Amino acid sequence: MILSNVEIQRALDDGRLVIKPEPMPRRPTHGATCPYDTHTVDLTLSTDFVVPNSGPFTIDFAQPGKISEFIAQNSKREPSSAERPFVLGRGKFVLAQTRETVELPIKPKLKKCLAARIEGKSSRARCGLLVHFTAPTVHPGWSGPLTLEMANLGPADLTLKPGIAIAQLIVEEVLGIPFENQSQFHGQRTPSGTR
Amino acid sequence: MPHWLHCKVLPGQFSNEFVVEGQSASGEGFSLFCPEEFVEFENEPSFERPADGWIQVQIVETAKGVRLVCLPRHTFGGGPYVTVRADAVERRPARQNAELT
Numbered sequence: 510m511i512l513s514n515v516e517i518q519r520a521l522d523d524g525r526l527v528i529k530p531e532p533m534p535r536r537p538t539h540g541a542t543c544p545y546d547t548h549t550v551d552l553t554l555s556t557d558f559v560v561p562n563s564g565p566f567t568i569d570f571a572q573p574g575k576i577s578e579f580i581a582q583n584s585k586r587e588p589s590s591a592e593r594p595f596v597l598g599r600g601k602f603v604l605a606q607t608r609e610t611v612e613l614p615i616k617p618k619l620k621k622c623l624a625a626r627i628e629g630k631s632s633r634a635r636c637g638l639l640v641h642f643t644a645p646t647v648h649p650g651w652s653g654p655l656t657l658e659m660a661n662l663g664p665a666d667l668t669l670k671p672g673i674a675i676a677q678l679i680v681e682e683v684l685g686i687p688f689e690n691q692s693q694f695h696g697q698r699t700p701s702g703t704r
Numbered sequence: 705m706p707h708w709l710h711c712k713v714l715p716g717q718f719s720n721e722f723v724v725e726g727q728s729a730s731g732e733g734f735s736l737f738c739p740e741e742f743v744e745f746e747n748e749p750s751f752e753r754p755a756d757g758w759i760q761v762q763i764v765e766t767a768k769g770v771r772l773v774c775l776p777r778h779t780f781g782g783g784p785y786v787t788v789r790a791d792a793v794e795r796r797p798a799r800q801n802a803e804l805t
Binding site: 557559570572573574575576577578580581582584586604606653654656 | 714715716717718719720723724725727732733734735736737739751779780781782
């Protein structure tokens with residue numbers, strides 16, 4: 510079952526869904542854009558982009574022990590800012606992240622949990638922007654920012670400024686509690702959290 | 705107290721993650737992108753000099769000489785579960801990584 514905007518906010522209040530920083534305002538108000546639609550909440554674009562190097566090279570999926578290193582080594586980070594936004598050229602592919610971290614904790618006592626899907630926004634899609642393809646699922650137990658696999662299929666270069674609403678999150682209820690899952694890592698982070 | 709699996713650490717694509725490479729009990733390599741909070745290392749890793757390090761894991765099952773562990777993220781081409789040698793896993797508190805210079 511998909512959660513309405515009211516139920517998304519209830520889940521935020523209950524701690525079944527954590528979005529940091531929390532999208533605001535919760536209701537339409539003068540002078541601010543409300544990030545909530547009827548059953549979605551907008552997420553915004555972070556500052557860092559990852560641009561894959563152009564080949565020619567071949568990624569061999571039969572070598573899973575080395576693929577991560579190969580991909581990381583053959584890409585470069587490009588930070589952006591309001592003053593220096595990232596420009597996604599026509600036909601280009603890039604990785605980015607949401608500014609918000611999303612957490613879907615599993616609380617066994619509740620006998621159900623939440624999952625989510627990240628989807629594009631129609632206004633961006635009209636310009637040819639894909640914010641994900643084939644990987645929209647946010648699993649129960651997930652905690653972290655969401656990685657966006659972005660591509661520009663449109664006729665024009667697209668200027669992507671950090672902080673713009675880039676995607677929308679759809680939140681769904683999952684019946685039952687999954688077996689061993691990654692939410693077990695919650696609360697066991699290093700004292701500093703991040704270095 | 706969390707468990708830690710010995711691994712090799714390299715820079716990730718984003719600044720908040722690392723590449724982690726490990727070996728299963730059968731000798732097969734696996735790799736994943738892992739958020740920095742689940743990774744520890746002695747020296748700041750680079751592609752030229754990968755760091756010896758540890759990734760936080762959850763023990764799912766223990767058998768003779770091996771352990772089935774759950775990783776914080778999915779491996780490339782597989783799920784989050786991998787069977788590793790028991791002596792590659794240690795149980796201890798988290799510790800701080802080396803400071804970035």
